[in-house]
Amino acid sequence: MNVADHFVCKGLVSDFNETFKYVVKEVLKDPSEACGIVIKGCNGSFPIDTATWFLPIPAGKPPHTDPILPEKGKPILKVLHLSDLHIDNEYIIGAEAKCGEMMCCRPAGDDNAGFKAKATIDVPAGKWGTYGNCDSPYRLVEDLMKHISVTHKDLDYVVVSGDLESHADWGYTREGHQEKVRNVTRLMKKYLPGINIYFAQGNHESVPLDAFAPSWTPQEYHMDWMYGTEADEWSDWLPEDSLTT
Structure with missing residues (x-):
């Protein structure tokens, strides 16, 4: 199908x-259903109602009303929102940024077998990041935090809405994700001491990608391994009762 290279x-x-095998076992009852999913025009059929979560959507929309702006002089909050940092620990200055792969700005090597070493670099990866299929170098995020700590000393709180990990989802590991959470959390504590920071999960926080299993599935598919790490790292900003949920 030529969707991606072999290493991806x-x-x-x-x-x-393991997740795929579990879903197939729970959802598909016979081979004809699998045929109906994979092959267009196959005689098999797939009962979509047994595999889709139908969510009730409220009918209609409320009438639009313009927001009422607060009066001048009223108390305000200054909030920093950081989203989708996507830090790539494999980012290399000078690596090819136009490599033709799903992700670039990375070294050639065993871990990234599709990135062939080139005699000449067409678009070298920059020090602070590069437009294209490249994620954020760590130095960019650290410099960002340094800048914020100097120019925005009056923050009331910070919201980090997930996706700390890179887009190299073919190489995800639980240990790597846990270390990324520890690293980013401690970086923010270093540069924003005394400020409450509230994190949320992104779809790239799970291993594998996008896999947040419902509570009724077997324990091995749950995200407890990550939730425990997050509870340890974020406990300074959370009430005690939230750490048990």
Whole structure:
């Protein structure tokens, strides 16, 4: 199908292997249903109602009303919102930024077998990041936090709405994700001491990608391994009762 290179598919298949087998076992009752999903025009059929969560959507929309602006002189809050940092620990200054792969600005090597070493670099990866299929170098995020700590000393609180990890989802590991949470949390504590910081999950926080299993599935598919790490790292900003949920 030529969707992605071998090293990408190999990593994703390994990551999704057990989850995929569990879903197939629970959802598909016979081979004809699998045929109906994979092959267009197959005689098999797939009962979509047994595999889709139908969510009730309220009918209609409320009438639009313009927001009422607060009066001048009223108390205000200054909030910093950080989203989708996507830090790539493999980012290399000078690496090819136009590599033709799903992610660039990375070194050639065993971990990224699709990135072939080139005699000449067409678009070298910059020190602070590069437009294209490249994620954020760590130095960019640290410099960002340094700048914020100097220019915005009056923050009331910070919201970080997830996706700390890079887009290299074929190489995700639980240990790597846990370390990224620890690293980013401690970086923010260093540069924003005394300020409450509230994190949220992003779809790239799970291993494999996008896999947040419902509570009624087997424990092995749950995200407790990450929730525990987050509770430890974020406990300074959370009430005690929230750490048990």
